[in-house]
Amino acid sequence: MKINKSIYIILAAMTILSCKKRDLTYTGPAVVEFNNPVTGVNTKLAGASIGGISVVGDNANIPIRGDRDSIVVQLVGPQRNQPVDITYTVVPGTAVEGTDYEILGTRGTVTIPANASAAAIRLRLFNTATVATNVKTVSFRISNTNVNEVGVSENYRTYALSIYPMKAYVDRVISAQGGTQGSYFSTSTGLTYTSTTGAGVAADIAYTVVSRTVNGAATLVPVFISPEVLSGNVAASATKYSARVFVPAATVPAYLQKSWATSQLGAVTAATVSAIPVTGATATAAVNNSVDIVENGIYGFVNESGKKGYIRVKSLTAGISGAVTFDVMAQP
Numbered sequence: 506m507k508i509n510k511s512i513y514i515i516l517a518a519m520t521i522l523s524c525k526k527r528d529l530t531y532t533g534p535a536v537v538e539f540n541n542p543v544t545g546v547n548t549k550l551a552g553a554s555i556g557g558i559s560v561v562g563d564n565a566n567i568p569i570r571g572d573r574d575s576i577v578v579q580l581v582g583p584q585r586n587q588p589v590d591i592t593y594t595v596v597p598g599t600a601v602e603g604t605d606y607e608i609l610g611t612r613g614t615v616t617i618p619a620n621a622s623a624a625a626i627r628l629r630l631f632n633t634a635t636v637a638t639n640v641k642t643v644s645f646r647i648s649n650t651n652v653n654e655v656g657v658s659e660n661y662r663t664y665a666l667s668i669y670p671m672k673a674y675v676d677r678v679i680s681a682q683g684g685t686q687g688s689y690f691s692t693s694t695g696l697t698y699t700s701t702t703g704a705g706v707a708a709d710i711a712y713t714v715v716s717r718t719v720n721g722a723a724t725l726v727p728v729f730i731s732p733e734v735l736s737g738n739v740a741a742s743a744t745k746y747s748a749r750v751f752v753p754a755a756t757v758p759a760y761l762q763k764s765w766a767t768s769q770l771g772a773v774t775a776a777t778v779s780a781i782p783v784t785g786a787t788a789t790a791a792v793n794n795s796v797d798i799v800e801n802g803i804y805g806f807v808n809e810s811g812k813k814g815y816i817r818v819k820s821l822t823a824g825i826s827g828a829v830t831f832d833v834m835a836q837p
Contacts (some may be wrong), residue, residue: 535582538658598642663729669775701741709742709808742809
């Protein structure tokens, strides 16, 4: 069968065109916008967290640690050789400024530095409602910029922030029995106590060491323990703990386990805290009155009042006078 030569010419042209790289460089007008997620909906469920990126992290615009969070504003288009000042307004919702959140820095203005593409509205989050589902809302709306050539994206000029109630404490220290830092910690006040007297159920996390025989030798093992059990005070909190919640795979080397633990907590939300089981035999169930702990371990817990949370062990010092440094996030 004879094939027309023109068919070969057409096929060759199509091949050449299909191999040519497309230029995806943005050529539209320069605009600023809130950093929209892939869903195209500018909304965020935020709250105090012991996960996320440190204040001194690889992206200074996303300082998520303890009670801090941020909303990123980005420049779409070429970077400018001058700062871009962005004016925004706060659109009230159910969140009360000064009670549920605080804006850090100059309120109403955020600046993208020269030769940069992003900045952030930084926040401190306070929502301490006693009901875990009492989420507070507030929105931010970009008004304009100080540069005539930089406009505002109409699709992403508004950002809705939902602040869930949660308390977080970073780098807290409590000691074992015989130490000097205090053996009891309160997730409601963030304070440490040398005993449960006067603190009662408020002191809901305790730390000690116990002697166990390991490979035929007596070994001191660090544990989180119920304040009721440690003190023998029935009026103290009968806190229960889970086993280690996140266990790294064998492929995660020791020097990466700290950042690995942080990444696991980056996904923690009010919903996952509320979902911590308090019955059953799973490793994640907070049903034990004590739990052996290790550095970079993360443990769920529920206190006498039924409030739940996560504890992340950051470091341990050995011995009867040793101490544990930890971060904790809990329902208020």
